[in-house]
Amino acid sequence: MSSSSSSTLNVIMHVRCFTLCFLILSCSAFTSQDYSEALEKSIIFFEGQRSGRLPPNQRLMWRGDSGLSDGSTNHVDLVGGYYDAGDNVKFGLPMAFTTTLLAWSVIEFGNSMQNQLENAKEAVRWGTDYLLKAATATPATLYVQVGDPNMDHRCWERPEDMDTPRNVYKVSPQNPGSDVAAETAAALAAASIVFKDSDPPYSKKLLNTAMKVFDFADRYRGAYSDSLGSVVCPFYCSYSGYHDELLWGASWIHRASENASYLAYIQSNGVTLGADEDDYSFCWDNKRAGTKVLLSKGFLELNIQEFQQYKVHSDNYICSLIPGSPNFQAQYTPGGLFYKGSESNLQYVTTSSFLILTYAKYLNSIGGVISCGTSTVTSENLVALAKKQVDYILGENPSKMSYMVGFGQRYPPRIHHRGSSLPCVHDHSAHIGCGDGFRYLYAASPDPNVLVGAIVGGPDNRDHFLNDRNNYQQSEPATYINAPFVGVLAFFSQELTAV
Numbered sequence: 307m308s309s310s311s312s313s314t315l316n317v318i319m320h321v322r323c324f325t326l327c328f329l330i331l332s333c334s335a336f337t338s339q340d341y342s343e344a345l346e347k348s349i350i351f352f353e354g355q356r357s358g359r360l361p362p363n364q365r366l367m368w369r370g371d372s373g374l375s376d377g378s379t380n381h382v383d384l385v386g387g388y389y390d391a392g393d394n395v396k397f398g399l400p401m402a403f404t405t406t407l408l409a410w411s412v413i414e415f416g417n418s419m420q421n422q423l424e425n426a427k428e429a430v431r432w433g434t435d436y437l438l439k440a441a442t443a444t445p446a447t448l449y450v451q452v453g454d455p456n457m458d459h460r461c462w463e464r465p466e467d468m469d470t471p472r473n474v475y476k477v478s479p480q481n482p483g484s485d486v487a488a489e490t491a492a493a494l495a496a497a498s499i500v501f502k503d504s505d506p507p508y509s510k511k512l513l514n515t516a517m518k519v520f521d522f523a524d525r526y527r528g529a530y531s532d533s534l535g536s537v538v539c540p541f542y543c544s545y546s547g548y549h550d551e552l553l554w555g556a557s558w559i560h561r562a563s564e565n566a567s568y569l570a571y572i573q574s575n576g577v578t579l580g581a582d583e584d585d586y587s588f589c590w591d592n593k594r595a596g597t598k599v600l601l602s603k604g605f606l607e608l609n610i611q612e613f614q615q616y617k618v619h620s621d622n623y624i625c626s627l628i629p630g631s632p633n634f635q636a637q638y639t640p641g642g643l644f645y646k647g648s649e650s651n652l653q654y655v656t657t658s659s660f661l662i663l664t665y666a667k668y669l670n671s672i673g674g675v676i677s678c679g680t681s682t683v684t685s686e687n688l689v690a691l692a693k694k695q696v697d698y699i700l701g702e703n704p705s706k707m708s709y710m711v712g713f714g715q716r717y718p719p720r721i722h723h724r725g726s727s728l729p730c731v732h733d734h735s736a737h738i739g740c741g742d743g744f745r746y747l748y749a750a751s752p753d754p755n756v757l758v759g760a761i762v763g764g765p766d767n768r769d770h771f772l773n774d775r776n777n778y779q780q781s782e783p784a785t786y787i788n789a790p791f792v793g794v795l796a797f798f799s800q801e802l803t804a805v
């Protein structure tokens with residue numbers, strides 16, 4: 307078809323232009339210092355999401371201790387971990403996914419993090435310390451959530467003031483949750499790689515627990531939404547089922563342990579990852595695209611022949627993002643932003659940018675290229691593709707607005723985040739009750755506490771951003787939006803310095 311071949315040409319020209327820009331840098335909107343600053347801020351954000359007792363080296367000073375008796379109703383210590391987004395619930399599935407992606411960021415791009423490496427590892431550890439607590443009673447139980455989300459969402463309260471029920475939710479052999487359990491195993495296994503050299507005992511504990519939790523996930527199969535639907539849906543319902551998490555969990559344990567029994571598991575269960583059923587929306591729910599890229603490394607860098615099909619799957623995934631490819635299926639806004647859906651779209655932008663860069667790295671290590679139909683895509687092309695998305699998020703977009711809070715001249719002043727929008731406990735120590743906080747939600751004034759580094763849901767498919775605190779689809783930050791971006795920013799902070 308003529309239209310398709312002319313758009314193929316456009317893409318090649320487009321990609322060439324980006325590559326050129328990338329190499330000569332004169333048309334780059336941001337310097338390596340800018341990316342370094344964004345990297346630092348992207349990690350500070352996680353301090354704003356901390357639950358539990360804050361350590362002396364806490365840098366985001368407006369936060370205080372919270373959730374100090376989490377787990378006590380069940381006589382278990384579940385203090386710590388992260389609030390997922392703008393509320394005060396600790397949801398296990400997105401927390402585990404966040405931790406996996408933070409760990410993956412360190413694994414792939416830790417070498418580029420320079421003075422931010424320790425901060426990134428602390429962000430991983432804040433997640434894994436909690437996940438280890440959640441797994442103390444496995445295989446009898448895995449704790450997967452603290453806080454009743456329906457009660458929580460009826461309030462607009464600071465985490466430090468929380469007085470809603472801190473109910474504890476769990477999965478068990480009778481009420482299984484292979485999705486949340488296998489994601490927890492993935493997080494623990496990925497983190498074991500992060501701490502392998504710097505803290506071997508901790509790393510070993512993470513890997514052993516990952517294996518135990520994975521066995522629990524695989525042995526007692528089921529979706530956690532079946533038993534916990536009233537408190538995990540519609541927030542973090544397991545829409546994609548649990549097969550994707552099982553394969554993802556096994557893949558991480560294989561990468562961390564090189565244990566052949568996980569290789570065998572991947573080989574006998576890998577068919578569930580076929581291209582047909584994949585819409586490539588890599589996120590807290592759907593791990594398929596991430597697993598494909600993760601396993602492609604086994605073929606590209608380690609020459610594990612059994613993983614060749616994942617290189618093919620990954621190529622298909624990448625081509626789906628490139629306009630003009632025969633299997634092109636992505637959508638871009640007029641301003642060039644990858645667009646997947648109206649709720650927290652930037653989560654898909656950060657996860658796909660991470661996968662693109664990671665795949666570029668694997669490809670580059672063998673000097674490989676991808677064929678998308680008749681066009682050839684190099685790792686430089688992929689870097690350019692990711693850079694376009696990163697620069698858009700940081701402010702190079704039609705609204706001339708940074709979607710990272712606290713970065714650049716203009717960023718969202720009213721985000722959908724309880725702690726950020728209410729006066730902080732140090733300025734206003736008196737309790738602000740459940741319903742009393744809503745006037746801050748609806749206030750037009752800017753957030754009194756800047757949640758530095760938070761990336762919000764982002765603009766719509768026409769590049770429009772409605773600057774309204776109650777518009778959670780566009781204005782809410784989330785840990786899983788930031789987690790892969792930590793790795794992405796590390797790459798660009800270093801790459802440009804090196805040129």
Ligand SMILES: *[C@@H]1O[C@H](CO)[C@@H](O)[C@H](O)[C@H]1NC(C)=O
Binds near residue numbers: 517568
């Ligand atoms: C490999 O993993 C399996 C399953 O977890 C375990 O039973 C076995 O002991 C492991 N082998 C080694 C060498 O660690």
